[in-house]
Amino acid sequence: MNAAVLPPPSPRAAGEPAVEIHGLWTVFGSGAKSFAVHEDLDLTIERGEVLTLVGGSGTGKTVLLRQMLGLQTPTRGTVTVLGEPAARLGRKGAAARVGMLFQQGALFSAFSVLDNIAFPLRELHALPDELIRETALLKLRMVGLKAEVADRMPADLSGGMIKRVALARAIAMDPPLLMLDESTAGLDPQGSDEFCDLLREVHRELGLTVVMVTHDLDTLFALSTRVAVLAEKKVIVTGPPAEVVEFDHPFIRTFFLGERGRRALAPLQDEGTPPPAKAPALPSREAS
Numbered sequence: 352m353n354a355a356v357l358p359p360p361s362p363r364a365a366g367e368p369a370v371e372i373h374g375l376w377t378v379f380g381s382g383a384k385s386f387a388v389h390e391d392l393d394l395t396i397e398r399g400e401v402l403t404l405v406g407g408s409g410t411g412k413t414v415l416l417r418q419m420l421g422l423q424t425p426t427r428g429t430v431t432v433l434g435e436p437a438a439r440l441g442r443k444g445a446a447a448r449v450g451m452l453f454q455q456g457a458l459f460s461a462f463s464v465l466d467n468i469a470f471p472l473r474e475l476h477a478l479p480d481e482l483i484r485e486t487a488l489l490k491l492r493m494v495g496l497k498a499e500v501a502d503r504m505p506a507d508l509s510g511g512m513i514k515r516v517a518l519a520r521a522i523a524m525d526p527p528l529l530m531l532d533e534s535t536a537g538l539d540p541q542g543s544d545e546f547c548d549l550l551r552e553v554h555r556e557l558g559l560t561v562v563m564v565t566h567d568l569d570t571l572f573a574l575s576t577r578v579a580v581l582a583e584k585k586v587i588v589t590g591p592p593a594e595v596v597e598f599d600h601p602f603i604r605t606f607f608l609g610e611r612g613r614r615a616l617a618p619l620q621d622e623g624t625p626p627p628a629k630a631p632a633l634p635s636r637e638a639s
C-alpha cells in the first residue's frame with residue numbers, strides 16, 4: 352500500500368470495485384531518455400463514487416484515464432475496470448461500459464450534433480436508425496438541450512453547449528462508468544456551475560460511477576465523494592475532500608489552501624461543514 356488511505360465516506364454498493372489499479376508503472380521513452388510518470392501506483396474506485404483525480408500538470412492524470420479506458424497499456428501493473436482487465440474493453444465494448452469526455456477534441460466537427468451523439472450507437476451496427484435517433488434526442492434532452500439543436504454543426508455551438516453534447520455522446524449507451532477530463536475547463540463561472548449541476552443530475556439519475564480530472568475547485572467540492580491526489584508518481588492520499596485538504600503535502604497546500612482553494616471552501620463552511628481546522632494556519636504549515 353503506497354497511499355495514505357483515509358476512512359471511506361460511506362458504505363458503497365456491493366460487488367467488485369469500478370476500477371482497481373495495482374502496482375502501475377508508466378515509463379515513456381527508452382534508454383537514457385526514459386522517464387517514469389507513474390511508479391508503483393495503486394488506486395481503487397468503488398461503484399457509485401464521484402472520484403476526482405488531482406495533481407500538477409504532467410503528473411499523468413490523462414494517461415491514467417487512458418489506461419482505464421484500455422487505450423494505453425501500462426509498462427507494468429494491472430488496471431481492472433468493472434471486473435475485467437482494461438485492455439479487454441475493446442473499442443466497441445468501451446462505449447457501452449465507459450463514457451468518456453476527453454480533455455481535447457470534444458466533438459467530430461464534420462458531424463451534426465445528432466450524429467455526434469448517435470456515433471457510438473451507430474458503431475454497434477445493431478440498432479435501427481429510428482431507435483438511434485430517438486435515443487440520441489433523449490440524451491440531448493437529458494443534458495438540457497432542445498431538439499432544435501440536433502441538426503446544428505459543432506462550429507455553431509457555444510462552449511457550454513459543446514460540453515453538453517459531448518456529455519450526451521458519452522452517456523449515449525448508458526455506461527456504468529463515466530470519465531471526465533477537465534470537463535469545465537474553458538467555461539465561465541456560470542457555465543461551469545451549470546455543467547456541475549448537470550453532472551450531479553446525470554450521476555443521480557443514471558447511478559453511475561464518475562472518475563473526473565479537474566483543476567476547478569468549485570467543481571471538485573461540489574461533486575466529489577472522494578479525491579485522489581497524484582504526486583511523486585503515485586496516489587499519495589485518497590479521501591473525502593474535507594479530509595484530503597488536511598493532508599500535509601506541498602502540492603495539497605498550494606492546490607487547496609491557496610487563494611482559489613479558500614474561495615472554493617468558503618461555501619462549504621457556510622453550510623455548516625466543519626472547516627479544515629488548520630486551513631487558516633498556512634504560514635506555520637510551510638515551516639516543514
Ligand SMILES: Nc1ncnc2c1ncn2[C@@H]1O[C@H](COP(=O)(O)OP(=O)(O)OP(=O)(O)O)[C@@H](O)[C@H]1O
Nearest residue numbers: 379380388406407408409410411412413414415454
Ligand atoms: N504517448 C506518450 N509518449 C510520451 N510521453 C507521453 C505520452 N503521453 C503522455 N506523455 C507524457 O506523460 C506525462 C503525463 O502526461 P498527462 O497528459 O497524463 O499529464 P496530465 O497530468 O494530464 O497534465 P495536465 O494537467 O496538463 O493535463 C507528460 O510528461 C506527457 O508529456
Ligand SMILES: [Mg+2]
Nearest residue numbers: 412413454532
Ligand atoms: Mg491532462
